[in-house]
Structure formats: C-alpha cells, structure tokens
Amino acid sequence: MKNKNLTYYALLFLIIVLSSCKNEGEYHSVSDRIKAEEKPYHGTLTSEELLAGRDLIKITEGEHTFLIPERKSQIKSFACIECHSKPLSQMKGTDKAKAHWDITINHANIETMDCATCHNGEDMNNLKSLTGRNIDFNLSYKLCAQCHTTQFEDWKGGAHGKKISGWTPPRASMTCVECHNPHDPGFKQRWPAQFNTKKAIERNEGLDH
Amino acid sequence: MGQFKVLKSLVVDSLDTITKGSLKYHLWMGFLTIVILIGMYCYSIQLDEGLSVTGMNDRVSWGLYISNFTFLVGVAAAAVMLVMPTYILKDIDFKQAVLIGEGLAVSALIMCIAFVIADMGGPAVLWHMIPGIGVFNFPKSMLAWDVIVLNVYLFINISIPFYILFRHYQGKEAKHNVYLPGAILSVFWAVAIHLVTAFLYQGLQARPFWNNALLGPRFLASAFAAGPALIILVLAIIKRFTEFKVEEKTIKKIAMIVTVAAQINLIMLISELFKEFYAPTHHSESAYYLFFGLHGKTALLPWIWTAITLNVIATAMLTFNKLRNNLNVLYLCCIMLFVAIWIEKGFGLIVPGFIPGPYGKIVEYLPTGIEVGVTLGIWALGAFIFTILAKTAIGIELGKLQFKSKKDTV
C-alpha cells in the first residue's frame, strides 16, 4: 500500500520534471531558424516615410541595387563652372585663386594624391577617375572605390557606412562623402558624449557611502 | 460542531497563555516587538524611496535579504532530521524535539517569505505570483517551483503539529495513520525545498560561482548542520526557562546529526576549494574574490575567514565524543557552527556570485542601515512567532492547556 503510494508520487514527480525540460520549439539555434524561415521581406513596413522628400538616385553595383542621396544639389558652389569658366591652368594667378583657401588635403600623401587626382582641371563639373574618365559628382563613390576596394565591397553589402532608410526596404545608403570629408577623410579624436558619474562612484568609492 | 468548539477554546486558551508569563518573558516579547517595529519603520522607508535605500545595485542585485532567505530555507529544512526518526522510525527520543523543530520550521519559513517580499521591487503586485489569479511560469522558473515547495512545506509543517497538539489538547493520543503520510511527505519535501532553492542559483549559466553541481548537496549538508544546531540551542533555552522536559539523550542524538552533517559539509568545502584553486580558470574569479580579494577589493575577507575558522574549529571539536558530550562545549560549538554557516550560506554564497559582474567589473556590496534594520525586524518577527508557537505547544504538552467541556467548568 505504502509502496504503491510512493510509486505514484515518483511517477508524478517524473512527469513534472520531464514536462519542465527545455522545450525550445523547432529550432536548435538561431541560424537554423533563419535558414528555415528565410523569406525576402515584402511586409507592410517600409522606409518610404523616412525617405519622403529626399532626392535619391537608384544605383546598381554588382548584385546590389539601392538608393543613394543626390549630391549635386547639396554642394553649395555647384555648378563649378559658374566660377571655373576656363580650364584651371588659365585661371591661375587671378584673384579667384583664393576661393578654396579653407581646403587642405589630408588624404594619403602628396606622392599619391593631389587635387588633380580627383578633379578634372579641364572639366570642373565632373570628377575624374585614375584613367582620366569623367565621374559624375552624384556617383562620387566610384572615385573612392578605385583605391578603397574592400570598403567598397562592404559598403555595397551594407557592412560599411550608414543608412538613410530604416531596416525596411527600400534600402537607401549614405555615400562615402556623407561621413568622410573627401579632402580630410579620417575621423577625429574628440570627447565622448557621455560620462556616467554614478558608475564612477559605484566603482571607486563603492564602500564609502 | 464539537471540533469547532474545541478549536475556539484552543485559540482562547493559547491567547491566554501567550499573554501571560514571567517578567523575563514579557521583557523578551517587548524587546522583539520593538525590533519588529523598527524593522517595519525601515521597510516603510524602503517602500517609499525604493530599493535604492539598500546597498544593492545593478551589479550586486541580491544582498542581505536573499542571503538570509537562502540560509533560512536550510533551517526550515532541518526540521526533517527530527521528523524522520520520530514519526517514521518511531524513535520516541525525539518526540519533544519534533514539535520544537517544526515550530522552528514554521517560523523560518515565515521569515523566508518575509525576506523575499522585502526584496521585491513591487510588493503591491505580488498577486501576479498567486497561481490561478496571476500568471505562473511553471515549470520553467525555479523561483516558481520555490514558491510552491515553500508554501506546501509551510502547510505541512503547520498542519502536522497542529493536528498532534489539537489531539493532545483534548487529552487524546494523535492517530498514527493520520499524520504519518504527512510526515513521510514532509521528509521528501524538506529535501525538495532545499534542493529547489539550490537549483535557483545552480541553474544560472551566467554565474559560474553558483553554476556547479555541488551547490545543491552542499546546501543540504550545511542545512543539516545549522538547522539542528539551532534546535539544540533552542532546546537548551527551553530546558532552562520552562518546565518542559528535554532529555539529555535527545540533545546528544541531535548533536550526532550536527556532527555528521558538519563533517560532510567540510569535505565538500575542501572539494570546492580544490576545484577553484588547483587549476584556476576565468570562472574561479568569484572564489578568488571571496577568499583572497580581487584587484584590491577585499570586503568579504573578514567574513569568510571568520566563517571558515569557526566552521573548522566547531567541526573538529564536535568530532571528539568527549567534547561533544560536554553540553557546554556542545552549545558553544552549535553557536559557532550556526554563525559560520549563516555567513557561508548567506553573504559568502550570494554576494560573490555577482562579483565580478558579467564583464569583470567589481562593485562591492555592504548592506545599509535600513537593510540591516529590516533584516533584524524579520528575525525578530521569526523569534516572536516561534516564541508564541513554542509557548502554546509546551503548554499543551505539559497538560497545562487542556480542553474542558462546559460541564467540567460549571
């Protein structure tokens, strides 16, 4: 009698224990779930609202097609030929030479780069590739991509740079020049935006309060 | 209906007993009441300002409350060490001790619950935890298990002594087959409450200090040392201040339990120390912090070394029959063991689990005055409840409290 009762208790206990075993659904890991449920997103959420009112250009690079911001209208002194009415060589020595006094090049070194590496003295409204072909100001990333090939690959894939859109399609990426000043592309040292005084107190004087 | 009358009379009689007593008794109860009131005042501050008045923070998010909770679960579980021989093996020796032990378990459990509630950020929504009305994460959450096992254990430990006392109150013998199933169940249950409480910590992969297989067994061993040690002390006090007869034989038998449990506990401690320090890994940092300090932070060193010293000395002394059989030495050892295990299972277990934090950051923990106040208040509450229970139980057992039917009194 007593033994029977004990068996029942044991069985009940076993059932509870077994039922509490981890039951994590169908997938062993998150990559399994991704593999099983993957599906190009065509849901109701879009970035259209975020992109509304922005001038965007659609580009296709390799297998990636996405939007980038239109650049020319953002440049204050565009079109360049409004001043650069003659080829650069003929403008030297005139008083207009001081117009770009605030630009100093801090990009690679002088053996590798000078103004003429990217700017076409003959046609100031366009940029120029290493082989002397014209590159539109709107597509300035092509210029950067000539040297920065790995960054270009990452940018196309979405691993380098920032987005204008959210995570939802359509994809709209910033181009190189939104973050990097082409004449001085490096990020500068500066003070961090935050300092947590409470954390400092906790750690350094933890027991003094 | 008759039972109802008896119950009413029991309540009246016990109220009568607990409000009358010697001056010492009144002083004791008055003292406890004052401490409880201080604790309640501290708790009201905590309720008002939030848990920021405690020493806890995002790094060490459990402190004195949960430490005491953990320790007291062990004390509560220890009642079983007395239940088993008495009710199941029918060893008459323990009969008097059992009622005291279960009274101790009841008050320890009430203290446990009080500590958990004191630790909650939102006591106003505690009803979310009540099965049926709230949403219970059973069986996944170990805390849900703990709530269940603790409450059931509380129920068992209230109902068995109540039944026995109720029968004795009427001058009848308690029926064996009524309370025996409950007693058997409570034996399993006591192990369960302790294991489940250990699993609460043991199951966290985030805290390597807790996440080891020895935690549960060590909980049991230390509980079966500290709990009966407390029972010995309480019996000694009762023996001294009341007419309740506690035989020396009983105390010595309990002392045997304490000794064996303390020895096992010590062996496990050695095993744990070996694992942490023979081939220290990244996961041994908490142990380093506890025993030697880490990066100059040494808040727990005095505590843990006091605990280990007391623990080793007490266990060594208890091991020798001659010393153990000397009651005064035994009492001293019990005090030492109790304090040692309180530190070891409380502070020494909970706090280093959080230090260093998941990213190696060290924030030390010291309880604030308010926290200590609430803690003392809850201990006083436990002592208060225990005194009431013990006084009534002793009254009944001594035959002072007996049901008199109307005919007799008139």
Next chain:
Amino acid sequence: MSENKKWYSLDLGLNKKKGSSGSCGCGKTEGGCNSHKEELSAEEFYEAAINASIGEERHKDGFEQVFDVKMDRRTAFKKLTASLLIGAGAVSTSCSLTTSGDAKEKAQIDWEEQFKGNYKLMTDDEKKKTVDRLMRSYELRTGKNISMTAENAAEDVLFGYAFNISKCQGYMDCVSACVEENNQDRNSEMQYIRIHEMKDGEGFKFDKADDNYYHEVPQEGHFYMGTQCFHCDDPPCVDVCPVQATWKEEDGLVVIDYDWCIGCRYCMAACPYDGRRFNWSKPEVPENEVNKNQHYLGNRMRKKGVMEKCTFCVQRTRKGKNPACVEACPTGARIFGNLLDPNSSIRWVLENKKVFRLKEDLGTEPKFWYFMD
C-alpha cells in the same frame, strides 16, 4: 504551439479566455488576435458574473444600476473587491462625491491599471485599452499628450544586430541617443549600452577594459566594443521569470511588461551579458526631455521597482526605422536588420564577414554579432 498550457491563469475578467491567447504570446500566428471572439467571451463572463451574484431577478434593479456605470468590461469581480476596499477607505477618492471628475477618472484608471492582466496574454483590444488608459493617465497627471502604441511583431521579421569592432571609436553618441530615446532615469544615470575600451594586443579582456572612460577618443592603442541586451534566441532571463513578465516576441525582441514585473531581479542574476537594469528608485525624466513617441513594451515611463532593458527601440523598429543607437552612431559601426530577409544588410554581414558572438558556450544564442573589417 502548446505554450498556453503552461500558464495557469484563472480568468477574472482580467485576461481573456484561453484558446487564442497563444497567438499574442508567441506572436507566431497572425498579428490579429481574434479580438471579436474575446470580446464575446468577456461579455459572457460579465453576464455570468452578474447572474451568479444576483440570480434570476436581474431587471434594472439598483444593483445593476450601480454596476452599469461607465466602466469597461473588467467589471464584476473587480467591483466586488473594489467595494470591499472602498469600505476600507483605500480608494475613497474614487467614490467620493466631492472630488473632481478628473481625480475620479484618475483613480478609476489607476485601479484598472493595478488589476489588469499580463500584456503577453492580452488580446489586441485589451492592449489598445491599456495603452489608451496610460495615455489618458499621463494627460491627467501632466496636462501633456503622449502617443503610445502597441504594435505587435510583424510577420516574417526576426531582428538581428551586428557591431563592427574596427569601426567603433568610442564616441558614445549611441549611449546618449539611447538614454534620450528610451526615457531612462536621469537620476541614476541608467544606460543600456556599455562601450568597453580595450587595450590593443590583449584581446577581449573585459575585466581590464574601461567602460566609463572620460578622455579624448579614440585613445591611442585602444579599441572599442559595445554591449547591450543581445536579445538571445534562448534567453535565460525569460526562463527564470516567475510570472512571465518578460518574454521573447515573435520578431525576436526580448521585452518586459513593466506593469507585470514584480521586481524580484532573478532575470538580472540570470543574464550573462549585463543586459538588464533595475529601477532602484523612482525614475525621473525632465518633462521637456520626455520622448513622447512611445510603445507599451518600449520607452514608456517606468515606475520604481521594475526591470527594464534595451528593446532594440521597439517603438521605432516596429515602424520600420532603425534603433536610436544605429541612427546615432557616427561611424557606421552598428548594423541592424531583418535576419529572415536574405536581401538585408545584416544577412550580408553574417554571410560575408567573420562574425562571432559573446559567450557562445552558454548556449543563449544571442542575436547580436561582432565583426571586424
């Protein structure tokens, strides 16, 4: 999914009936949680409760008139309890004739908020009601309007995050943006994100890293690494919560119902990534800094004694935007997206960069990857 079997919840008119509750909790099914049916069952419940209490004679008697006042349907039981408490004076304001209508309404809202059910188990309709109440309550207290929503997880979406260790310069713009976006307590300077400054050549030595530096960054010879809630796919914090106040939504976000949390901090102990924060005191945000675009599970105002954590800015991401940290990062070190969409940037990162996760041996399956250029 058999998930709703684990919940032992008696329906006191607080939650809706079983059955379709699973679809809200795991969100696996369509967003709409069959609110029509729920409404019905709740009505039935109401009827039953009235019937039970007054039996046959239920024709516009005084009892019913009392019960018929403008209150929504979580009535019967609550009213019975309420009347008890009113007797005790606990909610005397709510029935006092002398107090103004606003105070009365406020008390009514507070009452219903105190005894509402777990958000995880609510129907869409109930979610909307609690959100409406919270907005109204904010208006009554401050005189200002907020917009709070309760969007459910979108279909075919699983959020993931990638962090480029080579790009992060330690500017902490993300931390600032996060605090502002998510209305975190300014008094205790709560922050979800930590940026760890590590020494070059020492590897990922978190214990030696400094996550509270204040000097010009990037510092010579150091690199930077951010941590926050990783929204694990197998989150230990969710398993341990005794009341299911925290759970994983179907789009992968691990969220908390602040009103259901009891503040036991077990989840905090269970999190291996330091992803959770506790409100040790009443959180305070200056009125003019409050972000008024809120989500119930996201950046709405918290109270003291509850947990909170990063939600990948659920109030933004469920509208298609990126989280505030991603948007604020000046270096593009943070990538966010839909893991299920093979055309998303996050997927490109996972497939083309060498990615790793922290403490993978714990089996928590974080949805937060690190990579380097």
